[in-house]
Amino acid sequence: MIMPLAKDTGAPEPTTQGPRLGLRAASPFVLHRGVQRVDVDLGSRAYPILIAEGLLRQAGSLAAEKVPPGRVAVITSPPIAHHYLEGLLASLREAGFEPHPILMPDGEAAKSFSALEPALCAMAGAGLDRRSAVFALGGGAIGDAAGLLAALFMRGIPYVQIPTTLLAMVDSSVGGKTAINLPQGKNLVGAFHQPGLVIIDPATLATLDDRELRASVAEIIKYGVISDPALFDDIAGGCPQDWAPIIRRCCEIKARVVEQDEFERKDVRALLNFGHTIGHAVEASAGYGGWLHGEAVALGMVAAALLSRAHAGLSPSDESRILEAIARHRLPTHWPELDPAKVWEIMRRDKKFRAGRMRFVLADRIGHAFVSESPAESDVRDAIASLARKLR
Numbered sequence: 001m002i003m004p005l006a007k008d009t010g011a012p013e014p015t016t017q018g019p020r021l022g023l024r025a026a027s028p029f030v031l032h033r034g035v036q037r038v039d040v041d042l043g044s045r046a047y048p049i050l051i052a053e054g055l056l057r058q059a060g061s062l063a064a065e066k067v068p069p070g071r072v073a074v075i076t077s078p079p080i081a082h083h084y085l086e087g088l089l090a091s092l093r094e095a096g097f098e099p100h101p102i103l104m105p106d107g108e109a110a111k112s113f114s115a116l117e118p119a120l121c122a123m124a125g126a127g128l129d130r131r132s133a134v135f136a137l138g139g140g141a142i143g144d145a146a147g148l149l150a151a152l153f154m155r156g157i158p159y160v161q162i163p164t165t166l167l168a169m170v171d172s173s174v175g176g177k178t179a180i181n182l183p184q185g186k187n188l189v190g191a192f193h194q195p196g197l198v199i200i201d202p203a204t205l206a207t208l209d210d211r212e213l214r215a216s217v218a219e220i221i222k223y224g225v226i227s228d229p230a231l232f233d234d235i236a237g238g239c240p241q242d243w244a245p246i247i248r249r250c251c252e253i254k255a256r257v258v259e260q261d262e263f264e265r266k267d268v269r270a271l272l273n274f275g276h277t278i279g280h281a282v283e284a285s286a287g288y289g290g291w292l293h294g295e296a297v298a299l300g301m302v303a304a305a306l307l308s309r310a311h312a313g314l315s316p317s318d319e320s321r322i323l324e325a326i327a328r329h330r331l332p333t334h335w336p337e338l339d340p341a342k343v344w345e346i347m348r349r350d351k352k353f354r355a356g357r358m359r360f361v362l363a364d365r366i367g368h369a370f371v372s373e374s375p376a377e378s379d380v381r382d383a384i385a386s387l388a389r390k391l392r
């Protein structure tokens, strides 16, 4: 496990956060049997992640322990609303809330200025105030947009994440990064704004598209490689019957990383980028309708494993195990149409390219990773080019 040194105590409060007006002090949640709890310990911004099948039905009573009753906004998009909005609204009403559903465009279209303004107007029009809260019901796109709405509305109100994709459950709903996109790039406008509570109901995965689900598994493989050999073994064996224990372990890893590096000022949070430096560039090079994020990350991890063998002492057998785990979930390990020159160009323009040296997350074994500057440009270009060939 990653357990470095001290927490990020010297960091100033983010400007959009403000004091947690309206949020009740930490309370000992009355939890039913079988509910797993992971705490994100960020001092005054601490919050619990609760995980259990069927938890959506209890969302109202759980939220009532953190958010005072009153008007709240429920941010979602039409496909998610179709499955889960009515149940959430009923649960919130039962617990004494007055929920106002606000539908945003689906997917990345939610993460734009043009989608934020009508949502903010709807919040103001519904009479929300500084004591109100936002509920984000959806995948990472809705979570990122709703989190930013909560950060912006009246200079910051609390919000509750209710992730409905596997990616959002294991990654984006935890950690307080909120963002929208610009034509110039993804996630270029945003705020650090931690949720007050994360409610994860793995039963919602039943309606998720199989390709979306498998793509998210790439992030779980990533957590295993950077921090948890047992988690790696579990996910390398295939999809579990019960997702809750796997989600809990991913949330624990993410929580420990965020506790140590909330504002991404050290190299700790950067460890989550294993497979992402090349993966992002592959994703961008494929353009719209190409790879899903997790699929591109799978390709990025293949390249990162190759670099790790050459520069971090990763054993050939661990490298093979990473590739096998990726292939097991029918994620790509190579891409014959890949344009290495284009991928390299996109990477060079990436914000993570600092002072002429690329910083890579490399693994020296499954379960341990670190940030390295040792791969030279030619090594990185070779690793990218190798993705076009079926090597093994």
Ligand SMILES: NC(=O)c1ccc[n+]([C@@H]2O[C@H](COP(=O)([O-])OP(=O)(O)OC[C@H]3O[C@@H](n4cnc5c(N)ncnc54)[C@H](O)[C@@H]3O)[C@@H](O)[C@H]2O)c1
Pocket: 077, 079, 080, 083, 106, 107, 108, 111, 138, 139, 140, 141, 142, 144, 164, 165, 166, 167, 168, 171, 172, 173, 174, 175, 176, 177, 178, 179, 186, 187, 204, 205, 206, 207, 208, 209, 212
């Ligand atoms: N904030 C962070 O730390 C962080 C981390 C990783 C990714 N992200 C962001 O997350 C976004 C991607 O999130 P995503 O992969 O969840 O995609 P997404 O939010 O776009 O959702 C994918 C699709 O699944 C549908 N969907 C969601 N839940 C469903 C369900 N239970 N049943 C049926 N359909 C459902 C959605 O309507 C959408 O069409 C990106 O914008 C990325 O930048 C943020």
Ligand SMILES: [Zn+2]
Pocket: 219, 276, 293, 297
């Ligand atoms: Zn990712």
